[in-house]
Amino acid sequence: MLQEERYKVIMKEINLHNKVLSSDLATLLNVTEDTIRRDLKNLAKTRKIVKVHGGAISKNFNAPFLPHNEVYAQLEKQCIAEKAISLLKNDMIVLTEGGTTLIEFAKKIPDRLRLTFFTLSPMVALALSEHTNLNVITIGGTLNKDASLVTGASVINQLARINVDLCLMGCNAFSIAEGLTDSDWDVVQVKTAMVRTAKRVGVMIISEKLNSSQRMNICSINQINYLITELPAEDPQLTVYRQLDLDLL
Numbered sequence: 001m002l003q004e005e006r007y008k009v010i011m012k013e014i015n016l017h018n019k020v021l022s023s024d025l026a027t028l029l030n031v032t033e034d035t036i037r038r039d040l041k042n043l044a045k046t047r048k049i050v051k052v053h054g055g056a057i058s059k060n061f062n063a064p065f066l067p068h069n070e071v072y073a074q075l076e077k078q079c080i081a082e083k084a085i086s087l088l089k090n091d092m093i094v095l096t097e098g099g100t101t102l103i104e105f106a107k108k109i110p111d112r113l114r115l116t117f118f119t120l121s122p123m124v125a126l127a128l129s130e131h132t133n134l135n136v137i138t139i140g141g142t143l144n145k146d147a148s149l150v151t152g153a154s155v156i157n158q159l160a161r162i163n164v165d166l167c168l169m170g171c172n173a174f175s176i177a178e179g180l181t182d183s184d185w186d187v188v189q190v191k192t193a194m195v196r197t198a199k200r201v202g203v204m205i206i207s208e209k210l211n212s213s214q215r216m217n218i219c220s221i222n223q224i225n226y227l228i229t230e231l232p233a234e235d236p237q238l239t240v241y242r243q244l245d246l247d248l249l
Contacts, residue, residue, distance in 0.1 A: 015072035099170035167198035202226035
């Protein structure tokens with residue numbers, strides 16, 4: 001595969017999953033990790049990505065508020081955000097993590113709603129704070145710059161002491177067999193704790209990420225109550241999910 005072709009595949013994977021590992025890209029492209037490291041270094045020089053230890057993350061995911069940054073699949077994420085808002089009711093307690101889809105969601109919350117939000121993401125907290133009727137509480141911990149949310153034992157301990165009506169999560173990979181998965185162990189630990197705090201859990205995901213999996217499990221599909229995509233609920237791509245005890249938005 002030519003270098004430019006590899007670049008296109010790498011950019012798609014990074015934009016789709018927000019973070020990729022060099023080892024996974026090497027397997028996908030059937031090249032050495034040294035080749036991938038050189039490719040990532042070159043892409044980072046052109047400021048298309050942010051190179052991190054062991055891989056790379058999306059520039060837009062890392063700094064979504066910077067001007068002229070294009071959010072990958074922004075229209076689809078805005079559609080997902082609008083659907084997720086239909087789950088909100090006055091006086092609910094809601095828990096969120098980070099990511100561009102959650103930021104789109106935070107921006108679109110109607111000012112008439114009166115809610116309390118716990119969030120693990122400084123960026124989502126800033127977007128939520130624009131709404132006068134929202135009480136925004138940030139969970140404190142070590143900022144994981146690769147994931148734009150806080151992680152660590154202190155976060156898990158704080159989550160163990162709260163109960164929320166609804167937990168809304170972004171997603172890097174989702175499938176019937178593997179459930180919700182990710183590639184970052186610290187993130188997996190925190191997201192697993194998030195699921196345990198909530199009466200109901202919603203996963204917000206663009207359809208490109210459906211039927212995919214990453215290395216580490218967050219929770220099984222039967223722990224998810226809402227699957228929120230940009231697709232109509234009757235779309236053929238969602239046929240297998242309609243057969244489950246799962247509300248499709």
